[in-house]
Amino acid sequence: MHNIMRSVTLPNIANLPTVLRTGRQLADAGLIADDAAKVTDLIGKRYSVAIPNQLATLINPADPKDPIAQQFIPNADELFALDDEHEDPIGDDVRSPLRGLVHRYPDRVLLMPTLSCPVYCRYCFRREKVGRDAASPSAADMENAIDYIGNHSEIREVILTGGDPLSLSDNRLGALLRELDEIPHLSNLRIHTRVPVALPSRITSKLIDNLQVNLPIWTLLHVNHARELTNDVANACAQLNQGGIPLLSQSVLLRGVNDNAKTLSELFRRLVELKVKPYYLHHPDRARGTSRFRLTIREGLNLVYSLRGRISGLCQPTYVVDIPGGFGKVPISGIRKTHDGKNWLLTDFEGRQHIYQED
Ligand code: SF4
Missing domain, CATH: 3.20.20.70 (Aldolase class I)
Structure with a gap:
């Protein structure tokens, strides 16, 4: 899919609302190209969009890979779901x-x-x-x-x-x-x-x-x-x-x-x-x-x-995955592969085993 960000120098949030919500506002701030405003609004109909302008100022619009932009600026890829993606992925x-x-x-x-x-x-x-x-x-x-x-x-x-x-x-x-x-x-x-x-x-x-x-x-x-x-x-x-x-x-x-x-x-x-x-x-x-x-x-x-060894133990979080379907979190350091080596075997907190496929 095409990337909808454009190359400009700084977000221009002067005269914009305190929270950016529409394609037009994101385009006016220089965070997306003008011609991406429509698809952004289409995404917004499906999945909510809001970026406080305080946060928007952290984005470098000249960098198409800006890590803050990646997290918050809608991307046309959002309109396409894969077979293994779910409406309620962790089973709430x-x-x-x-x-x-x-x-x-x-x-x-x-x-x-x-x-x-x-x-x-x-x-x-x-x-x-x-x-x-x-x-x-x-x-x-x-x-x-x-x-x-x-x-x-x-x-x-x-x-x-x-x-x-x-x-x-x-x-x-x-x-x-x-x-x-x-x-x-x-x-x-x-x-x-x-x-x-x-x-x-x-x-x-x-x-x-x-x-x-x-x-x-x-x-x-x-x-x-x-x-x-x-x-x-x-x-x-x-x-x-x-x-x-x-x-x-x-x-x-x-x-x-x-x-x-x-x-x-x-x-x-x-x-x-x-x-x-x-x-x-x-x-x-x-x-x-x-x-x-x-x-x-x-x-x-x-x-x-x-x-x-690179950073202090105090700096290290526990790496976890939520078992799809509502079975809770598992620390990933303790998981192993299935016998055929193709998938991961996750054991939930009640001892039940679940196969986690990746492709
Ligand atoms: S990840 Fe948390 S803060 Fe971000 S949209 Fe979801 S619930 Fe809200």
Whole structure:
């Protein structure tokens, strides 16, 4: 497919809205060619598009391989799905007893109070749902989900995800956290977010105040390239850390973005400098229209092995893959090939084996 970026020097965001959403806006910013605006809007009808202009300024439009652009600028390839790509690649739906809640592992649940994100990543594994009003859980869905958590004493951890939970207003987020704080069998909360990276100005003292509940809250920051970690992002991380909210990170291993040892080393080292512990490196999921980002597991393993000894253990996340179909994550370092050597054998947390084919 043709690449829809064009060569100009700097994004021109003056006089544009604070969040770029349409082909016309991206073209006016110099991030895509004028004649790519139509196909960009076609992609936007299918998969949400939003790039805060703060983040857009990190893109070098003169570089057709810019790693920030690859993550956020729509690409015509998204309109083509392969046979092994799925609408729900990690099987959220089969593990969802209620709208807005996923119960995959006994002691923890995912709670999705919103499906809005500050930016829409082109490789997103929930790309069929995020930013789509029809899929968003309602206030009643959240009440039902909180009742469910209250009625299941085996649940110890609630992971707020979505969408991006920090897209909620301070008041809504604070009210939700306080309701969860009342549930006696919970021992901690987690917030999965891209906000400190995509919209660092959202991290305010009012937000930090609303995160002050009795349950410990851990934040998992989604970031894939050291260039995303600007001074503003560093300040946002410092505010969270100083507010008593420890930070871990999760990154996705993406072809064309961070698929080399140098880029990964820079990312993980910078995170540790910012007091963010690299936690997960995800093998890319098989979401529809995302094949351009995928590496093979062998390629990913070779990269991760090459980091050993090169960077401190503190800088090394666990490389994991989600078993398609809803069976959870597996650390890739422990997996092996099937007897015929053609596929990978993944063992889920309940001991069931799954074959993972790559072609
Ligand atoms: S921030 Fe997360 S949920 Fe939102 S589009 Fe990016 S990967 Fe998907």
